[in-house]
Amino acid sequence: MLDEKRDLRRKTFKRIGLSVVYIILGIWAVFTFVPLLWMLSSSFKDSSAITAVPPELIPKRPTLDAFKRIFEVGGMARWFLNSTIVAGVSTIINVFFAALAGYAFSKLKFPGRNSIFWILLSSMMIPGQVTLIPLYILVVNTFQLENTFVGLIVPGMISVGSIFLMKQFMSSLPSSLIDAGRIDACSEFGIFWKIILPMSKPGLAVLGIFTFVGHWNNFFWPFLVTNTNSMRTLQVGLTSFRFENLQDYGAMMAGAVCSAIPMIIVFLALQKYFLKGITIGAVKG
The missing domain is CATH 1.20.5 (Single alpha-helices involved in coiled-coils or other helix-helix interfaces)
Incomplete structure (x- = not known):
């Protein structure tokens, strides 16, 4: 009882x-x-409705004028294209090379493997602000890559965090399939391409989401290395909506809505893999 x-x-x-x-x-x-x-x-209000007191959560007179302004006056289409190129290419490069490095550190045995890996991890303790000025001097002054896609993409095309994520994920994959591939005289890259990558789709998808969102929302580096309207990315371009020294909040909100759409699409397409990102780092290598 x-x-x-x-x-x-x-x-x-x-x-x-x-x-x-x-x-x-x-x-x-x-x-x-x-x-x-x-x-x-x-984004569907005019300027007077945005600053109205009390505020209108639902617009009484919805309008598409803000969306028209960002595409007709602001160059939104060009900024959207630039962000798509930068984020897309950076994501593809980062995911591919991080997967290669993760495979090497998790499944291949070579002298100094652990030492190199721990040196890479220790570099994550260095704040990005410390390397920002040398990186800017190298990219802009030395290689003259200002206002170029190369200058926007190369500095962020690979990260230690991505390598760590893929190394931890690939450590959980069975090594017996790799040994079987070697017995069948498959090359190391063939094993990586035909065996490891298909089994690593969850890890690749999670890394792809994180990388795409990070590069799509990146503001500071594109702000430093671009000074022409045609090379601005979307996040940098949104800050330029000023007319007669006044900020056009309607246009900024409309641009923010357009900026959020690709991230929502990517997340909805790969959402079944998203939660796996919480547990990937917990696997012991």
């Missing part, structure tokens, strides 16, 4: 605890969603 009462009490406390957690998460979700709703709502 006492055991039944204890079990009932535990279940009651558990339900109460879960209810409290769900309520807190629900409130947090609302506070997180409101700025997104405000951004979407403001």
Whole structure:
């Protein structure tokens, strides 16, 4: 009898605890969603409605003027194309070379493997601001890559974090298939291409999401190495919506909505792999 009462009490406390957690998460979700709703709502307002007091969460007179301005006046199409090229090429290069390095560090045995890997990991402790000035001097002054796609892509085309992610994921793959491929006289690159990559689709998808979103939202480096309207990326271009020394908030919100669409599409297409990114780093190599 006492055991039944204890079990009932535990279940009651558990339900109460879960209810409290769900309520807190629900409130947090609302506070997180409101700025997104405000951004979407403001993109369909005119300037007077955006600054109106009290604010209008749902526009009374929706208009598409802000979207027309960003494409007709601001050069939105060019910035969108630049961001697509930079983010797309950077993602493909980063994922491919990170997978190659991850395969080498996880499955190949060569002198100094662990030492090289730990040296790479230690470089992650160096803040990016420390290397920013030397990198800028190297790219702009030495190689004259200002206002070029090469200058935008090359500095960020591979990262130690990506190598670590793929190394940890590939460490969990069975080595027996690799040994079978070597017995069948398959080359190391053939093993990597035909055996490792197909089994690494979850890790590649997660890395692709993180890399694409990071490069798509990158602002500071493109801001440094571009000074012409035709080479600006989307995030840099959105800051230039100023007319007669006034910021056009409607155009900025419309541009932000357009900027969010590719990330939403990428996430929805690969969402089944997204949660795996939480556990990949927990695998011991």
